Amino acid sequence: MRDGSIVAAIGGLTALQAGGAEAGKAAYLCVTCGTQYPESDGPPKGCPICEDERQYVGPDGQEWTTLERLRATHKVVVKPEEEGLHSINVEPKFGIGQRAFLIRTPAGNVLWDCVGLIDDATIARVRELGGIAEIAISHPHYYTTMVEWSRAFGNAPIHIHEAERPWVMRPDPCVRFWQGERTTILGGLPLIRTGGHFEGYQVLLWPAGAGGRGALMAGDQPQICMDPKQVSFMWSYPNFIPLNAPTIRHVMSCLEPLEYDRIYGAFVVRGKGVVPTRGKEVVRRSADRYLRAIQG
Ligand SMILES: [Zn+2]
Numbered sequence: 001m002r003d004g005s006i007v008a009a010i011g012g013l014t015a016l017q018a019g020g021a022e023a024g025k026a027a028y029l030c031v032t033c034g035t036q037y038p039e040s041d042g043p044p045k046g047c048p049i050c051e052d053e054r055q056y057v058g059p060d061g062q063e064w065t066t067l068e069r070l071r072a073t074h075k076v077v078v079k080p081e082e083e084g085l086h087s088i089n090v091e092p093k094f095g096i097g098q099r100a101f102l103i104r105t106p107a108g109n110v111l112w113d114c115v116g117l118i119d120d121a122t123i124a125r126v127r128e129l130g131g132i133a134e135i136a137i138s139h140p141h142y143y144t145t146m147v148e149w150s151r152a153f154g155n156a157p158i159h160i161h162e163a164e165r166p167w168v169m170r171p172d173p174c175v176r177f178w179q180g181e182r183t184t185i186l187g188g189l190p191l192i193r194t195g196g197h198f199e200g201y202q203v204l205l206w207p208a209g210a211g212g213r214g215a216l217m218a219g220d221q222p223q224i225c226m227d228p229k230q231v232s233f234m235w236s237y238p239n240f241i242p243l244n245a246p247t248i249r250h251v252m253s254c255l256e257p258l259e260y261d262r263i264y265g266a267f268v269v270r271g272k273g274v275v276p277t278r279g280k281e282v283v284r285r286s287a288d289r290y291l292r293a294i295q296g
């Protein structure tokens with residue numbers, strides 16, 4: 001095989017290596033994080049999301065794929081989670097492996113977080129559930145193909161905190177940057193900027209969730225642990241880089257006023273990636289323990 005020409009089979013996925021001559025014109029996706037870049041004649045030079053200290057370039061170097069290739073090997077599975085909530089999962093795992101959520105409100109549906117794959121079957125299934133009117137994404141690790149999702153659903157606006165502007169790799173008019181510490185999107189859903197894992201990290205509060213007791217849509221932070229009675233907070237999860245005490249206290253000061261009982265995380269680990277009840281106590285107890293651990 002010619003050096004740099006093509007094609008490595010990684011975990012069942014055929015990936016293009018950087019500089020691949022046969023690569024052609026496409027809006028490429030980074031294999032490791034799922035971030036999509038603007039259309040170009042060949043793969044981009046690198047992925048700043050993965051080159052960042054919080055992430056990593058895969059063990060075989062930077063690899064790229066396209067939506068077309070991904071559609072041949074992967075599928076999207078939409079699962080009901082509770083009344084008014086579906087999770088959106090890519091199988092087998094692609095990129096970071098997170099899931100997204102479709103939240104149904106009387107005013108329309110909100111897509112919380114995003115996944116790399118979108119295809120005709122996904123669009124049809126989501127349309128059956130009422131489509132997508134607005135999108136909000138916790139942080140850059142999950143921006144993936146957000147522009148494709150927006151375009152598939154009438155250029156639905158994507159709400160992202162202004163502090164994350166430098167991490168938007170495929171700029172588009174559908175991305176709406178907001179400023180400040182809190183905003184409200186469709187259906188009266190609050191977005192709260194907590195900082196921490198990313199400077200403009202945001203969580204979404206779904207007041208109607210958990211039978212009206214409220215659900216915190218947390219993404220990566222607080223991160224639900226293997227033991228769902230514990231959560232954690234990290235600047236980098238793959239590289240085990242913690243946050244400092246003032247940052248943990250700040251994140252807690254943002255979460256403390258919110259009314260919620262349940263927490264939905266980005267990953268299905270052991271269990272369901274959910275703190276089903278008493279989530280606020282879990283967060284409080286976990287933050288106290290974290291502060292004791294890092295303060296000595
Ligand atoms: Zn990447």
Ligand SMILES: [Zn+2]
Pocket residue numbers: 139141197220
């Ligand atoms: Zn992350």
